[in-house]
Amino acid sequence: MLENVMIRKPMGTSLFALLEEHDFVVEQVTDSVFRVSRFEELSVFVHVEGENLYFMVDLGNVSSFASMELYFKLLDLNTEILPVSVGFDSTDASDPRLVLVESRETQNLDENEVLSVFNTLELATDKVEKVLAEYVK
Numbered sequence: 001m002l003e004n005v006m007i008r009k010p011m012g013t014s015l016f017a018l019l020e021e022h023d024f025v026v027e028q029v030t031d032s033v034f035r036v037s038r039f040e041e042l043s044v045f046v047h048v049e050g051e052n053l054y055f056m057v058d059l060g061n062v063s064s065f066a067s068m069e070l071y072f073k074l075l076d077l078n079t080e081i082l083p084v085s086v087g088f089d090s091t092d093a094s095d096p097r098l099v100l101v102e103s104r105e106t107q108n109l110d111e112n113e114v115l116s117v118f119n120t121l122e123l124a125t126d127k128v129e130k131v132l133a134e135y136v137k
Contacts, residue, residue: 001032001048005106007114015053018111024118041122051107056089057100057121059128065135073131074098081124100124 002016019026019036027035029045037043047054062070074086081100089097102117 002026002034002046005048005053005109007109007111013111015109015114018114022115036118038118042125044118044121048106051105053104053106053109055102055104055117055121057125058089059098059100059125059132061095062098062132062135063096065137067135070131070135074128077127077131081120081127084120084124086124086128098128100128 002019003014005015007013007015007018013021016026022038024036024038027037029035032048034046034048035043036046042057042059045056045058047056078085084100084102087099087101089099100121102121104113104117
C-alpha cells in the first residue's frame with residue numbers, strides 16, 4: 001500500500017522509499033495500517049484509505065488521572081498544535097486512548113509535506129506530554 005502512494009520529487013518516489021531514505025522504520029500492521037518509527041520517537045501509525053493518509057500517535061490511556069481540567073487543557077492545546085489535533089480513540093470502549101491525529105490527501109504529496117507531518121507530530125507530542133506531566137504523579 002505505501003508503495004502505491006507516490007511522492008512528488010524530481011524523479012518521483014513511493015512513500016515507503018521516502019520514509020526509509022529518512023531513517024524511518026516501517027512495519028506493516030494490517031493491509032492498510034503501518035507503524036512508522038525513528039530513533040527514540042513514539043511510533044506513528046499511518047492508515048491508507050483510498051486517496052487519504054491518516055496519521056496517529058497513541059499517547060496512552062489517561063482515564064486513571066483524567067479530569068475536566070485536563071480535558072479542557074488538552075482541547076485548548078489544539079489551537080497551539082495545528083494542523084495536528086488531540087483526540088480520543090474509543091474503538092475499544094474499555095481502553096480509550098489519547099491520540100494525536102493528522103491527515104493528508106495522497107494527491108500531489110511532496111517530500112517536505114510528508115516530513116513536516118512527522119515533525120509536527122513530534123512537536124505536538126512534546127507539548128501534550130508537558131500538559132500530562134502536571135497530572136501524572
